[in-house]
Amino acid sequence: MIEENIKNKKQTILFLNRRGYSTFVMCRNCGYTATCHNCNITLTYHMKQDKLKCHYCGYERKNFKTCPECGSTNIRYFGTGTQKLEAEINKEFPNATTIRMDIDTVTKKNSYENILNKFKDENIDILIGTQMVVKGHHFPNVTLVGVIAADSSMYMSDFRSNERTFDLLTQVARKSR
Ligand SMILES: [Zn+2]
Ligand SMILES: [Zn+2]
Numbered sequence: 543m544i545e546e547n548i549k550n551k552k553q554t555i556l557f558l559n560r561r562g563y564s565t566f567v568m569c570r571n572c573g574y575t576a577t578c579h580n581c582n583i584t585l586t587y588h589m590k591q592d593k594l595k596c597h598y599c600g601y602e603r604k605n606f607k608t609c610p611e612c613g614s615t616n617i618r619y620f621g622t623g624t625q626k627l628e629a630e631i632n633k634e635f636p637n638a639t640t641i642r643m644d645i646d647t648v649t650k651k652n653s654y655e656n657i658l659n660k661f662k663d664e665n666i667d668i669l670i671g672t673q674m675v676v677k678g679h680h681f682p683n684v685t686l687v688g689v690i691a692a693d694s695s696m697y698m699s700d701f702r703s704n705e706r707t708f709d710l711l712t713q714v715a716r717k718s719r
Contacts, residue, residue: 543686548638556670557714558627558690561644562586565595565621567605567660570575571614576606587648587713589626627690628670639664643671676713687718 547554566584568575571669578596585594587605608615622630627668628642641704648660661669665683669675692711700706 544638544668547686548635551665551683552659552666552685552688553681554667554688554692555675555681555684555714555717556627556668557673557690558624558670558673559673559694559710560586560621560623560691561591561597561625561646561660561672562595562623563617563625565569565623565718566619568618568620569609569612569614570616572612574609574610574611576603577716584656586623589629591697620692624670624672631668633669635668638667640668640670641666643669643674645674646676659693673710675712676717681717682719687712687714 544554564587566575568589576582576594576602580601581596581598582701583596583598585596585601585603587593588595591716592605593602594605609617624642624644626641626696631638631640641657641661643654648654648657654674660666662679662681662683666694689711693707
């Protein structure tokens with residue numbers, strides 16, 4: 543459907559509610575997983591800076607090539623974030639234009655509004671983003687919305703997570719009307 547949309551010069555929004563490249567890094571030899579010392583949650587791999595970051599408290603450390611526990615180099619990356627999704631889309635559709643919107647691409651100079659205006663005005667083929675893409679704006683040329691790993695936000699430790707997931711999905715689905 544994305545291919546069809548690109549051919550017809552229609553726009554697509556891909557929604558994935560996890561930023562970063564890989565959502566966790568694990569040693570396949572001993573099972574060590576990089577976690578935040580403050581929050582005890584897994585650190586997310588950011589490829590461009592080659593860093594591991596905690597998305598809750600902001601703690602970050604350099605990525606490792608050998609396991610800090612056992613010294614093995616058998617390190618694997620799991621879980622897809624928006625950075626990896628963008629890389630995969632660029633590989634799959636090399637002629638398509640893409641733009642990514644998440645906390646890592648939105649800056650003072652490159653504001654939320656700027657990114658959305660660019661997407662609209664330059665008729666960029668695919669917008670990839672976290673839940674930031676859900677709010678506001680009407681894009682008449684968007685005819686396809688893809689939700690990647692739609693159920694991932696249902697397992698957060700929040701008693702409203704099912705309700706929130708439903709709310710997000712109905713909002714993002716409305717984008718392609
Ligand atoms: Zn290890
Ligand atoms: Zn933390």
